[in-house]
Amino acid sequence: MTKKIYEELQENCECARICGDYAEIVPDSLPDCALFLKDNGYDYLDMITASDHIDEFILTYTFKNLKDKDDVMLRASVSRENPEIPSLSNIWIGADFQERELYDLMGIIFTGHNNLKRIVLWDGFEGHPQRKDYKNVA
């Protein structure tokens, strides 16, 4: 019994596909899906993470509705050649550091992020250590 919010999400952002307790979306439609959620009470961006599945990166976003105590999960997959996805840091300031960390460790470029530099590693570091194919260059 998928949640009501997912049905609404599917009507508004046409590219969302519901499976079980999370929604698969196309990367470019991420901002308006997020805005849609924000207007319907899911205004707390909980977590952004990414995992490297060799030919693609799967990004997972979770949102919370603090009033009705409900969670929503969005997942988007981004190809390995150009790992681009619109950034949420202008809607949620909380996304700023998490996106920079993913850029730093996973090498995913968040378009529209105003200060996308390495957060955890020093700037001269080449390569993205969290990737599966990262050979220890040093």
Next chain:
Amino acid sequence: MSLRTEEFVVNVGPQHPSTHGVFRMRFTLDGEIVKDVEPIFGYLHRGVEKLMEMRTYKQGIPMTDRLDYVSAINNNWPYVLAVEELAGISVPQRAEFMRVIMSEMQRISSHILAVGSQMNDMGSFYTVFMYMFREREKLTDLMEMVTGQRMMYNYMRFGGVSMDFPAEFVPQLKKFIKVFPKYMAEYEDMLYDNEIFLARTKGVGCFKPEDAINISTSGPVLRSTGVDYDLRRDKPYSVYDKFEFDVPVGKNGDVYDRVWVRMEEMKQSVRIIEQALDMMPGGNRFCSKVPVALHIPEGFTYKEIESPRGMLGCYLESDGSDKPYRCHFRAPAFINLTALKTMLVGQKLADAIIIFGSVDLSMGEVDR
């Protein structure tokens, strides 16, 4: 002739008495007023998430201790919950209660450290810090009695906990719980009415609820602004739905409210421990039988618990082998730090240090 003034940059750098760990902030100061702050991370980055991909599930448990080393037991919980859900392991009732008791004790000792070092940042030269550490020492003894370790407990296992409570533990814990509120009253005398404490904390580092939600802060930082959200009550995991406890919520999100929320949470933890001790079933089933090198079918899950610093989550992906495919921890302190800029800019240097201390971060979790 106009006096030419110039802003200068101060590195409140990795070696600084009140950065609670290896953390550097580059302040641009105009005299005493902070114009801009730029946090610099990475001094304690050990790549825990990459290391966990090279270890089996069980070998990953001691790694999670090293995340937020101030409240080590709470780190095990989301990881263990995630693995239990993916592998379909059931946890006996007694183990659930043991987990609750140990993590609530850990919450008290973590809040003690937070409030104690907060007072020390304000200059009361370790006095309140020392009194609180006297209590923390008793708690650490109790923890050592159960787990054998004082800091890196490595206590939780998939399907329960690693060891049963020894016989002397429960009476000692009951005695501690009876004595602790008296000591708490002592701290409150020293804190709440002290004019200088009020002068330094009331209205300092105000933080509006909308900002708190927008910056997705969590834990005492979020609750001090008036947003009433606590995972233990709103999205109960384990056996938290069996206890009744109330969630302290601040009014105007300043340093005073954060200290008040932490002190109240300590009292609520004592209440939870009392109820847990009564409700704990007897017997000696503290863990269900699970092989050491567990093989988990393909899948992913995201589990969250309420750690003393906020919502500590573990996103786990498994691919059927005995090693996690991807394990990401949502570190509450790391995300609370994004609130640093909105809180600090415009404050004085002395206030900036206290506001930064009230966010209560532990660098192991921030840098991972």
Next chain:
Amino acid sequence: MTRHFGQGMLKGMKVTLKNLIRGPITTQYPEQKLNLAKRERGISLVWDKDKCIGCYTCESACPHGSIHIETESTPVETGNTAPCVKKCPAHVDAAKYVRAIGQGDPSEAVAIIRERLPLPSVCAYICAHPCESACSRGSIDAPVAIRKLKRYAIENEDGSWMKNVKNKPASGKAVAIIGAGPAGLTAAYYLLRAGHKVTIFEDLPKPGGMMLVGIPRYRLPEDILMKDVKVIEDMGCEFKYNTRIEDPQALLKQGYDALLLATGAHEAGGLGVPGEEDPRVYGGAYFLKDVTFGRNRPIGDRVVIVGGGNTAIDCCRTALRLGAKDVRVLYRRTKSEMPADPLEVEDAVDEGIKFQFLVSPVKVYDENGQFKMECQEMRLGAEDASGRRRPEPIPGSNFVLDVDTVIPATSQYPIVPDSFGVTKDRSSRIQVDKEMATEVPGVYAAGDNVLGPATVIEAVAQGRIAASSIDKYLGGDGNIEEHLAKGLPLPEREGAPSSEYLHKFEYIDEERRHNTFDSVELSWAKEVAEAEANRCIRCDLKYPVTKYELKGGQCIYCSLCVESCPFDALYASNEYERATYTVKDQTLDKEYLGAAPKSSYFHPELDETLPEQTLLLNLDKDIPEPKEEAAEGEKKEAK
């Protein structure tokens, strides 16, 4: 707005003054800590030389690879029995025969099996393999597939075990056995070996008892069953089929000197709810028996099986093979508490059978032709005596299922008519003493009619005991041991046992699996079986450890190794204080530790290099008798 003119500060200063008067409650020195439970975990590890068998488990369990072990390649006999042998009711020497397969000699393996088990082929297919649950390799990654290896052995053996069979001279006595189930056949085999004449009375047309009717053909093909029975027939046992004995004691007067009742437990338990006498409620055991003889009633498309044991799984997979479209199993507890064999449950799930947990039937009724069953959701409450959590119904959670047939596979019980003349307990199981003898002299009983519904291997074990006591009763010495194996040299092993996690079972293709009763599992090739056999860490042997080293600096004292050791050869000692100094690499050994009673340190000669303790009390000086900290703390608070 209260006026602040310093009264708050004074309150604070009162507190500091109170603490000044209270005096320094500084953190006590560890030695003075009173109630520290004597079980500390990770401070310094102690390794027990004689318990350790060199299985390298702790080395692989350590997250930081700080344990380094070197063992000799030739093992040593230790004489302690492996856990799998202890757990097997018939004490089949599983460790030995798995080693034999590992050394590439399946016929030797069959010889070892046959020393304790006369029905190897049957057990190779359907044994409940309690040995695998006790396998210490199971606590590492996954147990060794002992049953599957037994199957590989019986398929590739050349029957060389027959050569050193020794039959005792004919004793001229005759024994009558009622029931050709596992217990009966085992007893017959050993009594024939002991030289007695044996006739078996079976009321079914074919031998096998529960093995024939209780277990569907896709699990146990008929030719495998007949292979074992033929061995017993060739030994001269006389089978009388389709003869139902009403008064067995009368046989004692017709020239039989002893009697064994091995009638098994064929009666199926009911649903236990109103409306169950409807013909569409088809008892589990009867359903399987009718399917075996091809005389089962049609079960329609929607079949619901109630129960969680092996019988339930057999019924649902059989129903699927009979063409039922929607097969569903209801069980009132959860998946982890199902008594059925987890591998069987996995196979059922693979075949598309739906499982619904925490559900139990309320009543069954017929509504204008459509058979309906009302069920209720359950919730697991507190744990009862047996450690399993008792399901409690959730009021108002009833829902109705449209079904064609309901198969209750909850429990089975034996039927022992009074004419047998033996005392029975409440659920009509025959009371026997340790020697399997009933109170009537010369009359013995074994198998499910004594145990209630149990596994084949337990029936075989009881059969053995009955055979030796009957032999003693008939004047023999009661020793039915056989020595068939020729004995192989102990296997060499360099370093750690193979750590690859095999466990690959191949099955026949999907379509054959759903419609036919062919055996589901395919057998293994030679190298797959030997690879699996070499995963065994040989608990009854010991590869003496020449070097056991713990890198002190690298060890993080998480004690995962202590928990991973299947033989408790590693434990954490509570030398609290000394371990805090940086410790160079030490070779750990229990004797070494115990050497210097005073110094609780790994290396006694390291003691001199230790800097003189300033902060902590010197261990040699007598530590002041610590006063009861809690009470004294209490006194202070009360003051």
Next chain:
Amino acid sequence: MDDAVLVTTIGATPWYENFWVHLAIGAVVAIAFFFFFIVMYIWTERRVIGLFQGRLGPNRVGPLGLIQSVADVIKVMFKEDIVPDKSDKLLFWLAPFMAFVPVMMILAVVPFSENFQIVNLNVGILYVLAVSAISSIGVFMSGYAGNNKYGLIGGMRGLAQFISYEIPLILSLASLVLISNTFSVNGLVQAQTLPNILMMPLAFVVYFVASLAEISRTPFDIVECDSEIVAGFNIEYSSMKFAMLYLVEYGEAVVTSVLVATLFLGGWHGFFIDGPIPLIIKMVLVFLFILWIRATLPRLRVDQSMGFCWKFLLPVALVNLLFTAARMTFFPDLSNWIVIPASFVFTAIVIYLFAGLFKPGRKVAEND
């Protein structure tokens, strides 16, 4: 004994009456007194604050750790003397002396007993104020010379605090001089048949709080607050120079407690015997009270302490001076029994009225 006249003839008086010999002996006694008490104060502070905080304090070196501070001083002496390269070498070298010497010079005026005083200046009070101002310059000089941003901030804060708290200090002394109409310190002590604290409680409060700020002790130790600006002015110093700056802090504590004891608690007047012993007892009591404050209170922010000085201490000191002047003109020879209760009541009224001015913390939306 009338004022000593500066007699320079040699040989006319016996050798012990000779001025230069008298001066030499006095100097030796003063310096011995000064250094002995500095070392004792260091030990007392660490020990007493330890006891306040429920711990033992140094107890390893010598009986009860008495020789601990001596050991510290010796240790510090042998440390390497690092001079930062871009620092102002001359000022860097001069600063410790500028800070340390004036503190010692104040002792010249302090009367240890009826007739033993190194120099009996008749303008003793002015001399004390003038000399103590110099040491504040030394502090700022050390902050500036070390070419360290923290040092600079510490120095600036120190300068601001010393200058602003100088004024209430002078005004409270002025009211003292009014009563005993003499500037010489010995004269003041002789006039104190009853300790001045009873006659002038308000002056005592102002003087004590102002001198706390002068020696930058909690709650005003913003000069060298280690939680914000690491070590304030003496951050770049090591070995001998650091020892000097470290002794400056305790030297000022010794000098302040001596001055408070002489000016307000009746100097060498004792119940049974006069002379140095009651003076030393009073001095130690005053220092213990300072320690008690240090163990409890957090520190104020820079602007709060300036605000406190200008908005609270200064008006109170002025009102006190006005009240004393009025009393001396209209009823100069009022008996003590009326003066003491009247001045206590007056103190209570003034503090109560002025407390309204000083609300802790900024205006917060709700009232707590």
